[in-house]
Amino acid sequence: MAKSRGERRLPKREYEARVPVLRAGLVQMQVALQAAPFSVVLVIAGDEASGKGDVVNILNGWLDPRGVETLAFHEATDEERERPPMWRYWRSLPPHGRMAIYAGGWHSVALAEDPHSPSELAEFDESLRRIAHFERLLSASGALIMKVWLRLSKRAQRERLLELEASPDTAWRVSPADWKCHRNYDRHARLADRMRAATHRTGAPWHVIDAEDPRARNLGVGEYLLARFRAHLRTHGRAAAIAKPRRVVSLRPSGLRRLLALPLTQRLSQDEYEAKRDKWLGRLNRAVRAAAERGRSIVWVFEGWDAAGKGGAIRRLTSAIDARDYRVIPVAKPTDEEKSHHYLWRFWRHVPRAGLMTIYDRSWFGRVLVERLEGFCTEPDWQRAYVELNDFEAQLVGHGVIVLKFWLHLSRDEQLRRFRDREQVDYKRHKINAEDWRNRRKWQAYEIAVGDMLALTHRPRAPWHLVPADNKRFARLEVLKISCKQIAAALEG
Amino acid sequence: MAKSRGERRLPKREYEARVPVLRAGLVQMQVALQAAPFSVVLVIAGDEASGKGDVVNILNGWLDPRGVETLAFHEATDEERERPPMWRYWRSLPPHGRMAIYAGGWHSVALAEDPHSPSELAEFDESLRRIAHFERLLSASGALIMKVWLRLSKRAQRERLLELEASPDTAWRVSPADWKCHRNYDRHARLADRMRAATHRTGAPWHVIDAEDPRARNLGVGEYLLARFRAHLRTHGRAAAIAKPRRVVSLRPSGLRRLLALPLTQRLSQDEYEAKRDKWLGRLNRAVRAAAERGRSIVWVFEGWDAAGKGGAIRRLTSAIDARDYRVIPVAKPTDEEKSHHYLWRFWRHVPRAGLMTIYDRSWFGRVLVERLEGFCTEPDWQRAYVELNDFEAQLVGHGVIVLKFWLHLSRDEQLRRFRDREQVDYKRHKINAEDWRNRRKWQAYEIAVGDMLALTHRPRAPWHLVPADNKRFARLEVLKISCKQIAAALEG
Numbered sequence: 013m014a015k016s017r018g019e020r021r022l023p024k025r026e027y028e029a030r031v032p033v034l035r036a037g038l039v040q041m042q043v044a045l046q047a048a049p050f051s052v053v054l055v056i057a058g059d060e061a062s063g064k065g066d067v068v069n070i071l072n073g074w075l076d077p078r079g080v081e082t083l084a085f086h087e088a089t090d091e092e093r094e095r096p097p098m099w100r101y102w103r104s105l106p107p108h109g110r111m112a113i114y115a116g117g118w119h120s121v122a123l124a125e126d127p128h129s130p131s132e133l134a135e136f137d138e139s140l141r142r143i144a145h146f147e148r149l150l151s152a153s154g155a156l157i158m159k160v161w162l163r164l165s166k167r168a169q170r171e172r173l174l175e176l177e178a179s180p181d182t183a184w185r186v187s188p189a190d191w192k193c194h195r196n197y198d199r200h201a202r203l204a205d206r207m208r209a210a211t212h213r214t215g216a217p218w219h220v221i222d223a224e225d226p227r228a229r230n231l232g233v234g235e236y237l238l239a240r241f242r243a244h245l246r247t248h249g250r251a252a253a254i255a256k257p258r259r260v261v262s263l264r265p266s267g268l269r270r271l272l273a274l275p276l277t278q279r280l281s282q283d284e285y286e287a288k289r290d291k292w293l294g295r296l297n298r299a300v301r302a303a304a305e306r307g308r309s310i311v312w313v314f315e316g317w318d319a320a321g322k323g324g325a326i327r328r329l330t331s332a333i334d335a336r337d338y339r340v341i342p343v344a345k346p347t348d349e350e351k352s353h354h355y356l357w358r359f360w361r362h363v364p365r366a367g368l369m370t371i372y373d374r375s376w377f378g379r380v381l382v383e384r385l386e387g388f389c390t391e392p393d394w395q396r397a398y399v400e401l402n403d404f405e406a407q408l409v410g411h412g413v414i415v416l417k418f419w420l421h422l423s424r425d426e427q428l429r430r431f432r433d434r435e436q437v438d439y440k441r442h443k444i445n446a447e448d449w450r451n452r453r454k455w456q457a458y459e460i461a462v463g464d465m466l467a468l469t470h471r472p473r474a475p476w477h478l479v480p481a482d483n484k485r486f487a488r489l490e491v492l493k494i495s496c497k498q499i500a501a502a503l504e505g
Numbered sequence: 506m507a508k509s510r511g512e513r514r515l516p517k518r519e520y521e522a523r524v525p526v527l528r529a530g531l532v533q534m535q536v537a538l539q540a541a542p543f544s545v546v547l548v549i550a551g552d553e554a555s556g557k558g559d560v561v562n563i564l565n566g567w568l569d570p571r572g573v574e575t576l577a578f579h580e581a582t583d584e585e586r587e588r589p590p591m592w593r594y595w596r597s598l599p600p601h602g603r604m605a606i607y608a609g610g611w612h613s614v615a616l617a618e619d620p621h622s623p624s625e626l627a628e629f630d631e632s633l634r635r636i637a638h639f640e641r642l643l644s645a646s647g648a649l650i651m652k653v654w655l656r657l658s659k660r661a662q663r664e665r666l667l668e669l670e671a672s673p674d675t676a677w678r679v680s681p682a683d684w685k686c687h688r689n690y691d692r693h694a695r696l697a698d699r700m701r702a703a704t705h706r707t708g709a710p711w712h713v714i715d716a717e718d719p720r721a722r723n724l725g726v727g728e729y730l731l732a733r734f735r736a737h738l739r740t741h742g743r744a745a746a747i748a749k750p751r752r753v754v755s756l757r758p759s760g761l762r763r764l765l766a767l768p769l770t771q772r773l774s775q776d777e778y779e780a781k782r783d784k785w786l787g788r789l790n791r792a793v794r795a796a797a798e799r800g801r802s803i804v805w806v807f808e809g810w811d812a813a814g815k816g817g818a819i820r821r822l823t824s825a826i827d828a829r830d831y832r833v834i835p836v837a838k839p840t841d842e843e844k845s846h847h848y849l850w851r852f853w854r855h856v857p858r859a860g861l862m863t864i865y866d867r868s869w870f871g872r873v874l875v876e877r878l879e880g881f882c883t884e885p886d887w888q889r890a891y892v893e894l895n896d897f898e899a900q901l902v903g904h905g906v907i908v909l910k911f912w913l914h915l916s917r918d919e920q921l922r923r924f925r926d927r928e929q930v931d932y933k934r935h936k937i938n939a940e941d942w943r944n945r946r947k948w949q950a951y952e953i954a955v956g957d958m959l960a961l962t963h964r965p966r967a968p969w970h971l972v973p974a975d976n977k978r979f980a981r982l983e984v985l986k987i988s989c990k991q992i993a994a995a996l997e998g
Contacts, residue, residue: 039933039935040935042935043935065827065828065829068828069823069824069828072820072823072828072833073820073824076816076935076936077816077819077820077833077835077866079835081832081833082828082829082831082832082833083832084828084829084830086829089582089583089584089858090582090583090584091582091583091584113828115828115829116829180787181783181786181787181790184790184791184794290674293674294673294674297674297677298677301677323569323570326570327565327566327570330562330565331562331566334558335558335561335562335565335575335577335606335608336558336575336577336579336608336609337577338575339574339575339576340565340570340574340575342570342572347841347842348840348841348842349840349841349842365582373570440532442532442533442535442536442569443569
């Protein structure tokens with residue numbers, strides 16, 4: 013099987029003839045990318061000593077450094093360890109119009125776990141599943157994802173390590189760990205196969221390149237990058253045209269039924285409210301401190317009709333919590349950095365550290381509410397979102413985060429009363445505008461979208477809590493009570 | 506001295522009459538703030554048990570949570586500890602049009618060090634100096650900075666602690682540490698006095714409020730906030746008009762003389778270059794690894810004329826470094842999140858962690874080059890910037906970061922040759938545009954600005970390295986050589 017070195021190698025002359033053509037193409041690519049409505053993710057992974065770092069450096073040499081960034085994942089920081097595993101990858105993503113080269117990517121982090129036992133292998137598979145889901149999300153949102161695996165045979169790996177060791181300038185690159193890795197070549201190759209099989213999908217396929225001949229390897233990576241980019245530009249070069257939203261039809265009527273069946277007549281007098289409020293505030297305070305002591309974070313999600321009292325409910329809630337431990341994230345118009353990322357990026361940004369709390373005043377569910385109804389995304393986008401949102405919350409829950417989702421429900425008449433009241437009161441007037449009145453006219457369409465959301469994103473460990481909110485005092489107390497009970501249940505469970 | 510409780514207290518009726526007026530004012534303030542070209546920083550600090558958390562919660566109740574965020578600094582994370590001390594505060598700053606309430610602020614972090622020994626006190630004073638500088642920067646850029654100190658007498662503190670302990674709902678808020686703090690009241694009060702004296706400046710003054718009466722305290726904070734905001738809106742409500750840049754006159758001609766004296770005739774043949782390049786790349790590799798082993802970060806700053814070869818020099822440099830350990834930050838047009846922060850915020854963002862490297866392809870010096878000459882900031886802005894930039898770099902150096910600043914110098918003729926060459930070569934054409942030609946016509950004005958920069962920001966521990974760049978090979982080798990020598994010197998020093 014031994015081949016003489018140099019056999020089947022790309023001649024230097026041919027390499028030197030092809031590189032300038034490739035470089036010109038890559039630079040044109042970068043110019044086109046600047047205006048493109050998508051980002052480019054290029055993962056360079058591969059066997060030990062296959063030259064991942066060299067390839068990354070050579071690509072950086074060919075490309076204009078403006079618009080491209082090279083990223084690698086070192087040992088997780090405490091800020092990263094205190095969030096779900098994918099958080100560090102989310103925060104590293106390039107915006108539209110830019111490209112990131114990932115040396116090793118998230119795949120190398122998974123492989124570095126070097127699983128042996130069945131339970132380690134099960135965890136490995138779980139992390140591969142998360143990775144596959146992550147890449148599916150990105151690719152569905154239009155990102156160009158390229159994953160290159162540089163393959164080096166065991167023989168070639170040995171030769172390469174010996175070659176590196178021979179020169180004083182490169183000997184530092186070979187460590188005892190590399191030789192250990194070489195002795196375990198077959199096992200590592202099997203793990204890498206397993207990894208690639210689990211994460212090879214349309215939109216995020218693996219492309220394996222033989223790395224024995226560095227010139228062929230370099231050209232192979234560069235030409236693959238260019239070909240994929242050109243094809244992607246043809247299909248994704250313009251933002252997808254969004255059809256006018258059609259008549260809103262329920263996907264899962266059980267949610268709407270649940271919504272309409274909610275009684276809204278509960279009342280609580282000021283005296284009753286005050287008699288109970290402090291007790292529940294005290295309980296909530298003890299509950300959140302108990303959660304913090306166990307390093308559990310809490311995420312509150314407040315959704316509801318305009319004027320349903322989300323802000324008031326949040327203020328009551330936070331009055332029981334140390335101001336240093338929570339953040340309220342009002343979800344309004346995204347910034348341009350947010351707009352040029354995946355729609356979940358802006359929520360991942362604010363996932364709390366261990367023992368801390370984030371309160372989202374409106375949330376990721378905007379995707380299946382306002383964005384569905386106003387045509388801010390395509391129909392496939394919002395239809396896919398139910399699964400994406402569930403998975404996002406599953407990642408939070410899987411990491412130990414307590415997720416509390418509230419829908420504050422209001423009758424249409426009560427909303428009208430509150431709109432009119434807001435227009436009367438000086439310091440409330442800014443809270444009401446033409447858009448609120450417009451949304452109100454679409455009440456029935458929203459009801460259907462809310463129903464679908466309730467039905468399709470109600471999960472055992474991240475359930476929806478429907479709160480009758482025609483009476484503000486009743487609603488606020490309900491939010492307190494449910495929060496206390498759910499936190500207690502999560503800490504016991 | 507004992508006063509009966511309730512004496513001189515604000516009557517509840519008066520409080521309830523004044524709060525709605527205040528709230529209306531605060532909400533109008535928030536509406537006005539949304540469109541204002543500045544951010545609002547409100548620090549609520551004070552003696553133990555003075556009700557800082559209560560005040561923060563009450564303010565949150567009065568304000569609309571949209572547009573305001575409450576922040577507090579817990580123990581520094583490893584990502585924070587690996588950067589200069591002020592990094593964590595920089596990354597927390599609100600953008601224009603938004604407000605942040607800091608519970609305790611950076612001041613409480615400094616006070617929490619509880620310095621005793623002379624050396625601890627000297628370090629305390631140094632952190633106060635950094636804080637004062639930080640606040641001066643922010644305020645000079647137009648931010649509204651309010652710092653409230655809630656004062657509680659020793660007697661009132663004792664009463665408050667006993668009162669909290671008496672109720673089961675609030676007893677949790679009193680810890681043994683609070684009583685210890687109470688016993689050391691006088692010493693803590695002296696430290697707080699020292700802190701306030703050192704950080705009390707025009708633009709960022711301390712406002713002391715007696716916290717014994719919670720109602721008076723709450724109103725005092727709210728009314729102070731509103732009054733300061735209204736005054737600030739009058740003076741800073743519109744972005745400062747920028748006068749057309751006047752004739753460019755050198756501030757410190759020694760820099761221009763240094764620039765013009767630089768010989769540009771050095772040449773290096775391809776053979777000479779190749780003979781030496783690999784030796785220096787090897788040395789550089791060993792140098793950066795030695796720095797990383799000691800946890801020292803490196804920041805490279807590349808400035809130079811258009812077409813001076815910054816990108817090429819960076820590519821040679823990075824070819825000796827593991828791609829996982831550096832990031833190249835091309836400094837182009839800021840994003841809107843960057844534009845709505847202090848101009849240094851976008852550079853603070855990318856300060857590397859311990860042992861890692863950031864290469865800035867253009868940098869903060871844009872403030873005294875393009876922004877000075879094109880009128881992107883006011884004359885006081887760029888004149889002040891020399892000190893600000895020096896201080897920024899001093900913070901990096903003070904934290905152990907090795908700062909390497911290069912000015913790649915070119916003759917005007919050579920630039921012309923390169924511009925024309927770029928227009929000829931396919932994959933270089935995108936690098937040249939009308940703006941480059943426009944800048945070229947302002948060569949002499951830029952020369953003066955560059956000279957001033959060289960003279961005014963050349964510091965012993967962050968010196969400028971002038972590199973003759975008419976010959977690319979010579980320039981690249983110079984950058985490698987100087988980098989090696991400077992890193993070695995920094996590790997020895």
